[in-house]
Amino acid sequence: MKVSYYPGCTLKDKTTNLDDSTKAAAEALDIDMVELPEWTCCGATHPLTEEKIINLVPQIRILSNVRTEGNDSVTTTCAFCYNTLKRANKAVIDDPIKRQRMNAFLKDDKRIPEYDKETVYDFKEYNGETKVVHFLEILRDTIGFETLSNRVTKKLEGLKVAPYYGCQLLRPPEEVDLDDPENPSILEDFLRSLGCEVVNFPFKSECCGSYLSLSAPDAATRASHTILRSALKNGAEAVTLSCPLCYYNMDKRQDNILKLYADFSTVPVFFFTQLLALALGVDESVMGWNKHHIDPTPLLKEKGFLS
Amino acid sequence: MTDNGATYSYYPGCSLHGTSREYDASTQAVCAELGIELKELSDWVCCGASSGHSLDETLNIGLPAHTLKLAEKEGMDVAVPCAACYNRLKVAEHALQEKEGVREQMKDLLDYEFQGTVQVLNLVELIKDRVGLEKIRSKVVKPLTGLKVVCYYGCLLVRPAEVTHFDDPEHPRSLDEIMEAVGAEVLNWSYKTECCGGSLSLTRDDIVKGLVDGIVDMAKEAGAQAIVTLCPLCLENLEMRQSDGTYPVFYFTELLGVAFGLKESEHWLKKHLVDSTSLMKSLRLLS
Amino acid sequence: MPQKKIGVFVCHCGINIASVVQIEELVKRLQESSGVYYATDYKYMCSEPGQASIRDAIKEKELDGIVVACCSPSLHELTFRRTSSSVDLNPYLCEIANIREHCSWVHSDSTLATEKAQEIIETIVEKVRLDEALDPIKVPVNKRAMVIGGGISGIQSALDIADSGYPVILVEREAAIGGHMAELSDTFLTLEKSSELLSAKQREVSVHSNIQLLTYSEVEDLDGYVGNFKATIKKKAKMVDWDKCDGCGKCIAVCPVKVPFDQEHPLGKENAIYLPLLEAGPKRVVIDKGICQHFSGECSECQTACPKSAIHFDEQDETLEEEIGAVVVATGYSMYPKDRIGEYGVDGCEDVIDGLQFERMLAAWERGEGPLRRPSDGKTPRDVVFVQCSGSRDPEHAMPYCSRICCMYTVKEAMVYRKAVPDGQAYVFYIDIRTGGKGCEEFTQGGIADNRLIYMRGKVSKLYREGDKVVVWGVDTLMGKKVEIAADLVVLATATVPSPGAKELAQRLKVSADDYGFFQEVHPKLRPVESPTAGIFLSGAARAPMDIPESIMHASGAASKVLALFSQDDISHEPIVAFVDEDYCSGCGVCVETCPYGARELQGRKRVAKVIEVLCQGCGACIAACPNGACQQRNFQAEQCLYMLDAAL
């Protein structure tokens, strides 16, 4: 099964451990995944601008490049990139005018990288053929959690983990359509297949404050605090998620939470691919524990998952 | 209801002895002209107005009850020109009759057992119902032809209806009928009982300005040259707080005086903050 | 065949026809036309003088058939046919030529319109020329009714019919009749105990000589037609010998199967074997085969525990065939499953229940079974939040319609709750309070004020468990602010939906149901209690969400329709039906499959197609399908139609 891999910008600087652990896990599960060459930013939040062209160009160019690479699907672990790519693709599939406009733009665009050379490109219209698949969907639908749990070498027995989805993975449901928006189960099943003890808590799809951490830090702190406090209250020792921005709000800014809420006790936050890599016995270098603000190693050592 | 011929007790209220002297004078003169004798209650006390009901329930009922005591002692129905005083007295009267325990409380406070033998009448009620439009028409010497007015009742004369029981709280007509009887052209408008802001005038004149301008604009829109009213508080507000500054406001008793050809009418009109004589002169209603 | 004397009566319809069609010119041309013996016109043919002119003309001119050129047949065909038969002219020799909707209303050029009117009339004249005199088909009526569903609606319909002297079979799926009303606490407006109101009716049914009560039974199939239905009823095996069982309950104690509190179930059914709330007579147990582990495993605890060995699992279901003349559908309602509303966090929350479950809790308190206890830990709830429109008025996720009864039962439940927990506080989140109906608004506003209920306008967005509380996220639009309440108990006023199996039953009865599963009425305004299938009537919430008073009204309405049907010994059916010329029929059976009304069957030794005239709706499908023209339709015979085409073209 050959699929293009679209890491997304933050995975190349702040959260390289998400990138490395994803690639290591894929390799361990022999998922034939090739990073898309020369990828650009996906446009982050689904186009806030109503401007006709720029709000779809980045995503459609990425998706059409996947096709030129000869693959029929692209995967990513970042919830933001997944949401933006999938919704842009649906917009192009559903709306002929947008499709027409994108193809017109891409047609001219083909000449830009070659600057002076007038290379005629056998440009083929893009009609949304590329399938956008989150890495979790590959685990669930292609590999299957049954086989995944058999491939796990180190069962994460006794690790009480709260699965956190955030918003981009689930909403808007009619466009994203990954799982039931109110009662999702993909992360729960994933954690169970690794042997973890799943902690159910009501705020698993509440917003963490997202980019408000820049413009309205207190709001983001309050949002993340409500989520983490609820997870802890329901017995979680750790939280897992799949979005670098949620990770930033939930892990990096826990000391901001402490400033506002003295009674808050810190909790380690993992990318789900880190737990996956750990369970698959992949070597430590991909984990990038040092990148964590709340050091997760004491917990892992205590549970005997780390030497 | 004691029908003692044409003599009534008279309760002027503080404003009529102060900023609204012309209302007191015109009331007495017009009543005399209509054969009504007004005997002012001796040593009457303030009715408490909005301060009574705002700060203290005992004073709210106690002060007007004191006046009712004086009136009952005189044994005659009492005429009350000021709408605010009229409202307070009716509230006290209603409380004494309906509200349980008030009669005993007042007995203890004023050591007087209330009989409820005396009726409180506002001036419009007195003139229209007791005197009657026929008598008024018969007294008209100079009909106010050409004078286009709207009648402004204010809020306290007609509300709360279950207490004042006077005319219709939304569309009162009695003052309109009196003015029509003396030949004025009374126009219809929709602000008859809109509040002018009452006691807010001293502390929140910004609010009163807004309300008063609303009333004056509606009067103009109705095509009226002036507003006729029956409450000293409303007239003060309408004159003091109107941004126009030239729109005349009359007490209805003043216009009755003019229609009855009473000489001192001009004297009353001269006391107004807003000039009201030039309009009358232009209509040759004043020489 | 001697030339028929046909009269044509052209109506002006005031100006509707006369303003476009030149009437005198038309009448003059008709008088000269060959097929027409007599032609005249009048301003309003349908008026009394107009009809009098027709009657006189038929008598004086001894007309053999008439054409009335006027408006659409659906308006006055019946009127003019009655006028004809009143002067002994067979009504089916009176036909309508529509020169209003088909001519004057859609044309403006008066010369062309007049020509078209003439063509329309001459076409119909040709039809009358070959029309035969027909008489309505008479069908005997089997004066015996079947009521499906033993809730309050079914009970009321059954009683009304039985009290009028006709036998009724009341089929109830559960072991006892009473339906949801048996589970309620007090009922609004009078706050009388629901069970008390119901038990009087239940006893009446059980002792009524004209009512045959079939409990624990379901209607499998229904054939036949109005007045002559044949119902196949499955009597489910109780697997308990009711003569031996005395309701001691030892079996119940040992039964391993527990029915979850929040799963919809009849009153008293906590296990696979249970004591149904019987309306009369001694208590006796019943086994629900569906959840009994004897059939899905090998448990027979109750059998061993029974002192009277009254339990034998081998008892089989029984099937009965019943001949009936009319059917009343009274299958009632059920509650929209609350765990389908994800955001109301129902997965982990035992203390989020729906209105019916709260009724059961309140009814239990009223029966003196101890203080109000919430499902999770049995504590008495101090703060109860009612969430209105849970699943109703929600086109996006659930039901788009308003379930009509929740505003009323919620305020009542809050009032009964305040009686049960005097220091409790009830909050209600609503979008609108819809309490129309006699006395309802006063009841509601009085209830709110007297019981200090806090009504907040705003739809609840999320419920979730936190510690031992259920946190409710709502808004009070009056304050424009978010409101968060930590409640001990949350009652969802979930949508009222048809009872389970309603759609399947509709198919079996060949009756249409809307896409939610509510039975479809013929006309929502004029004929609300009749289904489009003649002889099948609708009673109560099976048709649409409604409260008990309305159910009673609809029940009696449906019963009155049955009585109207039973008041005639036979019913007449339009004679314009298909017929088969047996000489030409090759018995191919094509017509049998094509007939949408099941009005066709192959019969006799010669296997010749035969028309069940009573079921035939005269749609003509079989005629079109018949390969060798053996099948024709009365007064629409092929020859007739060809002549009509000649006249028209």
Add this chain to the structure above:
Amino acid sequence: MGDTNLLDYVIQKSGQDVLSCYHCQKCAAGCPVAPFMDIQPNVIHRLLQYGRDDEILKSATIWICAACETCGARCPNDIDIAKVNDALKQYAVREGIKGKEKGMPAMHNAFLSGIEKRGRMHEVSLIRELRMKTGGLFKDMKLGIKMFKLGKLPLFSEKVKNMGEIKKLFEKARRAQ
């Protein structure tokens, strides 16, 4: 106020069944001074239900209400909000709770103390006492002079001869609170 909450106190004192309000906001729509209020007239009832007493007692609404009885006349459930506001004002004054609106309480106090002294209201002394408390001594000065010239602002106040009963009335009123 003992153990009863403000809601019960207001219902009892004003005699108005505040709980029967279903917030149709007909009062707020017709109230002449509602635009100047920080809390709409009917929202006071909801705050009473929520027990947010402080917010109510410190509001400008209860003082700005001109008691023109429009709301009472039109309320479908016959709630006279003027009386509700009276009960709230009386409670606030007695408990010494100061709100956003400073002018009105001062004016009413000055008015009543004038009556306690003289038995009748005397505009000049009322205005003087009010301005001393709330400042703005020269406010409306121009108007005042004009009225004085027209003889409408008598400098000397009329005094009731038999003040005994008035004194007793004010004494008992204070004790009755």
